Amino acid sequence: MDSTEYQKHGKDMVDYIANYLETIRERRVFPNVSPGYMKELVPPEAPEVGENWEEIIGDVERVVMPGMTHWQSPHMHAYFPTTHSYPALLGDMLSDGINALGFTWASSPACTELEIICMDWLGQLIGLPKQFLHKEQKTLSGGGGVIQTTCSEATFVALLAARTEAIKRLRKENGMDHSSDALLASKLVCYCSEQAHSSVEKASLIGLVKLRLLPTDDEHRLKPDSLKECILNDRKQGLVPFYLCATLGTTGCCSFDSLEQLGPICEEEGMWLHVDAAYAGSAFVCPEFRHLLAGIEYAHSFVFNPSKWLLINFDCTAMWVKDSGALHCTFNVDPLYLQHENSGDAIDYMHWQIPLSRRFRALKLWFVLRAYGRKGLQAHIRKSVALGKFFENLVRKDDRFEIPAKRHLGLIVLRLKGANALTERLLKNLNKGGKVHMVPASLKGTYVIRFTITSTRTTEEDLIKDWKIIQDEASKLIADGGMSIELPSANEHGLAKTGPRRKMLLRRRYTWAHYNRQWDMSLLLSNVPVRPSVVNGTFAALYDNKDRRLSSSTDDVHDIDGTSKESSGRRGERSQQVTLKLTRKVLSLDTGFATMKAGPQPIGTNIFVPTIDEMSNSSAEELSLPTQADNSNVRSENKSEMEVPKSPRKVWLPDPANHLLDKLANLKVFRKLGLSPTSPNESGVIPDPLLLKAKQEMNGHYGVDG
């Protein structure tokens, strides 16, 4: 393709994009494809000779678009927004055209200098203290802003910087050298709330430090007292608290940790305070939301995603630090500075990040800040929030629904009153329909649908339409008495296969953590912490009629016909530990089965992994089932409806586990739910206790006879 052809095709592309965006409302927001759909549509190898552009571009609608989730659709309400805008698109177009890298000042001075300027502009716009601005710095390792690729990366970078500082301190105190860094790291422990983003856990895993997920209060905010208590306990154990990730606008329900309360604790304890405001950060361009930022002066680092809600296409993550020296020390051993008067203007950003290279992302930021101005950005944020309120009011008018946590900004969480399974089924049906798309979250065991205002194209009319779809689906669900909650057959569970190759899943330990004891496959669509970590499984959140057997990544799978990969002695030993695992709905939200002994446990490199034996041997006090009472303040009106049914119900277990039935029957979770383990009935239909329970409750709620 020469430049003349590019000019033609490029202009066609501009038209295509404009048309795509302006007519996006007509597309199904969520695709109707099955895994592997695309490989049927394309050849198995790259072509030998180049193809015509017309052929290639024609395949966008044939091959790609049928499998797209349209994030810019006004009916997209899943995850968080990834807004963009035309000026941003032009900025990235130009950046790609120039295709220059700016890893050092010298590699392309304009890339670095424009980033310095734009990050100062943006920092001022959202009201950051001047310690975070480049232009206010007097030292060569002073504060400033940098564009990172994602918030997850920024959280990790901040954790690393904090780790570096902590290790440096410990090294000095103990007269050790760099060779002891890993040893010292083994003492470090970091904190976040149970509602923090999963990236904090990922960061602690990679960073080889212990993590504690702390409980939250009624409004899902990290409890300062719990933090203090936990720090105290950890110090007693010889651990060294070094990092807190506070969240402004959690993924689950957009709750805000209080920096004013947490900041002083961090200061006192010499801990690095990192603030993750991935979504909510954009709102701080409006003064009326800035009270949620109070206490920011305590923070060592702050990050938000202009690529989420500030009209800049992905990727663009704005991160500020007070002490860039901590970053330099993270990525270099004993960094040195040139004492040049221009040093502060000549940052080598490669020392602020994990990768070496970096795109010229400041261009699109510059274009957007200038094309909208402060007032334009404020208007955009205020419009989203107003739409959020508008939708909240729609929901409140329908008393079949409830909003179990306060709305913040453009995120509303809602659910059908009653059992979690009902709301879960509602969401799955809606996503299957593809006209509106949302993802779930678990708030202290309560399954909610997260409804986010994401698209700049969303109008009140769109929301009315979306709400109508949701209401209609709910009515249908309730009307058929829950029969649209499909009963998975034994075969569909993959458990009824026979023959010598039939596999049974054995795991030595049931990997699982207290903070997310209630979950189901559909929660995979969410990004809040999810344990056990199911990988390559998000399709199952949609295709829940299919095989949902789980296997571990390690050596814990073997054949039940005796062709074990392990020695037979070992196998026998392990068979005793067969658990319910996640092959069945019994581990769905309503049946999560145990809490931790007491208080938060360190996870990450020190994860708590009770075996089935531990669980069955635990006392009743240790195995308490989370009940509706956990959410009493929010859902008090339903308390009585959530009482555990009196008559025992059956739980199907795969044959080989039958010898464990007695053991399981004694688990408090079963007793509390009134369930007792059993085998599948002759028809092969599994009597699903959850569905039965859900149906029973519906009778109470909606007066429908299933």
Added chain:
Amino acid sequence: MDSTEYQKHGKDMVDYIANYLETIRERRVFPNVSPGYMKELVPPEAPEVGENWEEIIGDVERVVMPGMTHWQSPHMHAYFPTTHSYPALLGDMLSDGINALGFTWASSPACTELEIICMDWLGQLIGLPKQFLHKEQKTLSGGGGVIQTTCSEATFVALLAARTEAIKRLRKENGMDHSSDALLASKLVCYCSEQAHSSVEKASLIGLVKLRLLPTDDEHRLKPDSLKECILNDRKQGLVPFYLCATLGTTGCCSFDSLEQLGPICEEEGMWLHVDAAYAGSAFVCPEFRHLLAGIEYAHSFVFNPSKWLLINFDCTAMWVKDSGALHCTFNVDPLYLQHENSGDAIDYMHWQIPLSRRFRALKLWFVLRAYGRKGLQAHIRKSVALGKFFENLVRKDDRFEIPAKRHLGLIVLRLKGANALTERLLKNLNKGGKVHMVPASLKGTYVIRFTITSTRTTEEDLIKDWKIIQDEASKLIADGGMSIELPSANEHGLAKTGPRRKMLLRRRYTWAHYNRQWDMSLLLSNVPVRPSVVNGTFAALYDNKDRRLSSSTDDVHDIDGTSKESSGRRGERSQQVTLKLTRKVLSLDTGFATMKAGPQPIGTNIFVPTIDEMSNSSAEELSLPTQADNSNVRSENKSEMEVPKSPRKVWLPDPANHLLDKLANLKVFRKLGLSPTSPNESGVIPDPLLLKAKQEMNGHYGVDG
């Protein structure tokens, strides 16, 4: 900006980009700006209200372009290429327009599925074994390809996966749990050659593992025997070797480690073999270069950058692994798999990488693979290599120059015969001129100019022009007898400042490693390992007349007038350790001053940091000066010319260090070079021994009387 305006401005942007690229030859490839230039051109804050697009876009030429290094210029020969192509630009344009994220299959199925397909296509194109292809996998944690942001990140991800596997093994062997992971990591040691990319060192630092940089042979390839020996020694010390990063196409001179030799060692030792082919990987689309890939079947992971040389704009890094389970275990504790028949088609790529979110980068890859086809890509690579050969022949015809390492692909290293300082000055003058841009490298103490064929627009005519510029500059340099090597004044060194606030730099330890004992500021432009790590200093590689004082990031700077930040007792103690440090040219390439005691030392978390006392107390054997003989095979014709001058020369030292003069005079490095420390003369002009030496040598080489 509404869609109509976008259509207008977008089409103008297409024209602007086409015009920019087609006329890029006319622009100065390297900018003529000083640090901080931009802040004079823009307001200190973002505008209050949105600006007109015309104003904004007009500022691209006024504000941005003057500070750009034009990476697509045919006269750009620095770093490695970042090629792009019109189909790639269209791909990213569309990706930005759609602005969808593909962190899980469900978040946008087409994003994941197109990536699976394109990575298989690409893997087949370059001849990867089928263990690396998605479509060949039978297990849920099988091999496959993934697009990462950068090679640095891929190297780090591979190191993490290897660390996970190693720790898992150690945990099992020692009956430990996750809480011991950091402790176990302290035993781990990884390897790469001294010519490997700096990102390996960065990865080892962040990964909290020890790193050994191994010596290379005459062709700058990692020596398998050294690896074996080092592993043996490490095992004796109780360390656990776990990871080798082999490089195909090093940054310095594009040398190729032998996978056929290194692979079996890794296999035998149970080590993860990661292959970094960042630049050279693209060449493997041509069968004639694939012999350099021999042994790839031993690799656990392989990475190259289509964004470097395969016509795809940054970012696009292609990484393949044999065992994706190792990645899943890295980013999750004990991951679980769904045993669904479609699992292999429904990858959740968030578990293959550090960040959560990811752009739809497969689109541009798809467009390029289809628009060019196998043959088109081969033709592109072959053209670059032919141009490399063409340029090599130009250089060989001028006997003032030498090519101290074999040319591979499109990278030629060259230098003026004689002292390093001469070539260094040549390069600085050329970059100052801005008509052609290159960066240096250090090959075992030999300073070279790296000349890379980067742009798809480069022609033979361009190369003839570039070569003429280089020759003319060399002639000028030689003609004035080296006087264009500017003598920095004491004031310019920032050392002649007076008054109570005069600062003196004190460092407890001189941070420095054996593998890069020879370096100078200009090497900051390069990306090969550079120690000590000077941050925010690449501008100094260009502005070498300015202040080059160095300070450490820690607390090692204090006032010489006695207003020390430290206690005075401490200060006195530390003053004894004042070293030459990096305030002067005496640490330039020609005067690097000591080698390690014996063999490679672990760096990274276990860096070797001799103090001045250690150095001055060392025996003559320990402090051997690298001489021309180190490169005898390459530069044998110059051996005699490099003999150390017999008469003693003077080295200027700052006053406060005078008491160290005697000590320093006894260093073998000084004796060997025939230098003796002294104070600046009365005129304030520093007699720079390097420059004198360079001039003297020039006399020998070029018959010019300085």
